[in-house]
Amino acid sequence: TKKSYDEPHRNQFHFSPPEKWMNDPNGLVYNEGVYHLYYQYYPEDIVWGPMHWGHATSKDLIQWDHQPIALFPDEHGYIFSGSAVVDHKNSSGFGTAEKPALVAIFTYHLMEGEKAGRNDFQTQGIAYSNDNGQTWTKYEGNPVIKNPTSIRDFRDPKVFWHDESNQWIMALVAGDHAKFYSSPNLKEWTYLSEFGKTVGAHGGVWECPDLFKLKVEGEEEEKWVLLISINPGAPNGGSGTQYFIGDFDGNTFTTNQKDIKWLDYGTDNYAGVTYNNTPDDQRLFIGWMSNWNYAQKTPTKEWRSAMTIPRKLDLIKLKGDYLLKSVPMDALNKYATSMQKFEKENLDSIYTLDISKSTSHKTSFYIDPDKSISIELKNKANEKVVINYNTETSEFQIDRSKSGITDFEESFKDSMRMPVKTNNIRPKIELFVDRSSIELFFDDGNYVMTLQVFPTSPYDEMTFSGQQGQLLDHFEYSTIKSTWNE
Numbered sequence: 008t009k010k011s012y013d014e015p016h017r018n019q020f021h022f023s024p025p026e027k028w029m030n031d032p033n034g035l036v037y038n039e040g041v042y043h044l045y046y047q048y049y050p051e052d053i054v055w056g057p058m059h060w061g062h063a064t065s066k067d068l069i070q071w072d073h074q075p076i077a078l079f080p081d082e083h084g085y086i087f088s089g090s091a092v093v094d095h096k097n098s099s100g101f102g103t104a105e106k107p108a109l110v111a112i113f114t115y116h117l118m119e120g121e122k123a124g125r126n127d128f129q130t131q132g133i134a135y136s137n138d139n140g141q142t143w144t145k146y147e148g149n150p151v152i153k154n155p156t157s158i159r160d161f162r163d164p165k166v167f168w169h170d171e172s173n174q175w176i177m178a179l180v181a182g183d184h185a186k187f188y189s190s191p192n193l194k195e196w197t198y199l200s201e202f203g204k205t206v207g208a209h210g211g212v213w214e215c216p217d218l219f220k221l222k223v224e225g226e227e228e229e230k231w232v233l234l235i236s237i238n239p240g241a242p243n244g245g246s247g248t249q250y251f252i253g254d255f256d257g258n259t260f261t262t263n264q265k266d267i268k269w270l271d272y273g274t275d276n277y278a279g280v281t282y283n284n285t286p287d288d289q290r291l292f293i294g295w296m297s298n299w300n301y302a303q304k305t306p307t308k309e310w311r312s313a314m315t316i317p318r319k320l321d322l323i324k325l326k327g328d329y330l331l332k333s334v335p336m337d338a339l340n341k342y343a344t345s346m347q348k349f350e351k352e353n354l355d356s357i358y359t360l361d362i363s364k365s366t367s368h369k370t371s372f373y374i375d376p377d378k379s380i381s382i383e384l385k386n387k388a389n390e391k392v393v394i395n396y397n398t399e400t401s402e403f404q405i406d407r408s409k410s411g412i413t414d415f416e417e418s419f420k421d422s423m424r425m426p427v428k429t430n431n432i433r434p435k436i437e438l439f440v441d442r443s444s445i446e447l448f449f450d451d452g453n454y455v456m457t458l459q460v461f462p463t464s465p466y467d468e469m470t471f472s473g474q475q476g477q478l479l480d481h482f483e484y485s486t487i488k489s490t491w492n493e
């Protein structure tokens with residue numbers, strides 16, 4: 008019999024493992040019509056342990072099929088985070104030019120080394136697949152990058168093909184900075200350069216880098232984006248992801264950026280990276296919807312945590328400054344059924360919406376950015392999440408202190424803030440609510456807040472109240488159907 012995955016906090020349109028512990032997304036690659044999602048996985052418990060790569064596949068990044076575990080720990084260590092590429096030119100010799108191999112590049116974490124007090128326990132290894140990612144063979148020459156000089160944190164390789172210099176480029180992190188390497192064949196790697204010791208946020212260790220090029224929307228200009236996850240040190244505590252906009256010449260990443268930029272202001276979007284080899288060169292992003300502050304203590308028993316909804320990253324210039332936006336995947340609309348729709352509603356009094364029909368839904372509307380608005384999700388037990396947009400401080404603030412189960416971690420009750428700017432006279436708000444998560448996109452994804460919540464029963468009412476003259480413009484509420492066992 009098929010399991011229904013109907014547990015109280017089980018998200019219905021977000022990826023989560025059928026059972027046990029999951030953290031970072033890994034090996035995001037598209038090949039032969041299939042999106043692969045590998046992930047940090049411990050199949051024996053619902054807390055972190057010896058890391059494997061779990062595996063799922065999808066045609067649209069929304070509905071996932073679970074696959075057997077792809078990579079198991081071996082004599083070189085646990086399998087930590089990393090990436091995967093399609094070796095189109097068969098540079099590695101692992102496939103053929105007609106049937107290119109998938110190659111995974113990951114970090115080995117040798118527990119015995121760490122326990123013995125050595126500092127060189129993280130190295131980089133590779134594996135290849137000749138059946139589109141189903142089964143993998145580890146390279147006999149592993150590790151392909153040894154730990155150079157006892158660098159304790161030396162991990163999370165993101166590899167991509169750099170056309171301009173005709174070689175593979177790897178970004179990885181080493182504690183407080185990123186390092187870049189190049190290779191002709193994915194087996195032999197040459198150290199190129201480093202970046203970041205004196206710029207950006209340094210409240211914690213750097214993890215899970217990603218480097219890619221984007222065209223600035225509506226302009227000829229192209230810039231390189233470097234994503235860096237950092238833990239702790241995020242703007243609202245614990246784990247978060249910063250980014251740098253700059254240039255990459257096949258050797259060095261440079262930037263003039265002075266300020267610190269954050270990909271997401273919610274507490275629960277970490278270790279996110281983007282797909283290699285996507286159709287139409289889209290930059291598609293998935294993050295782990297949790298925070299190391301409490302990831303191992305959240306109130307689920309069968310499984311732990313989920314991924315964010317996939318997002319398309321775009322680069323814009325807003326008031327003279329670069330901004331990386333996150334746009335929720337269109338494909339989600341396929342699973343949505345419109346339930347309530349209207350042109351305009353004046354918010355001089357409270358507007359209440361019955362959302363008791365479904366635990367999983369999407370609401371979108373446009374607002375007047377010069378007037379404040381407050382949105383509340385509430386259940387019968389009076390558990391609630393309050394989302395405030397405040398024009399005086401020009402920020403969003405989310406309070407989940409009374410959202411349901413919060414006692415597993417004190418800091419879970421802290422409210423979170425997000426400063427925003429907009430050029431729009433009617434910026435859009437999109438709100439994706441699932442059984443244990445909320446994703447808020449402001450102004451077409453220019454700003455994002457992703458967070459977990461654990462109500463003891465689903466929120467069944469949503470209320471909107473605003474400063475005089477505030478309105479709900481082009482309001483639409485849709486339920487989103489479960490993507491399990493489609």
Ligand code: FRU
Nearest residue numbers: 031047087088162214215278
């Ligand atoms: C990020 C991270 C990575 C590491 C992995 C281990 O959450 O700490 O740096 O590779 O998790 O599971």
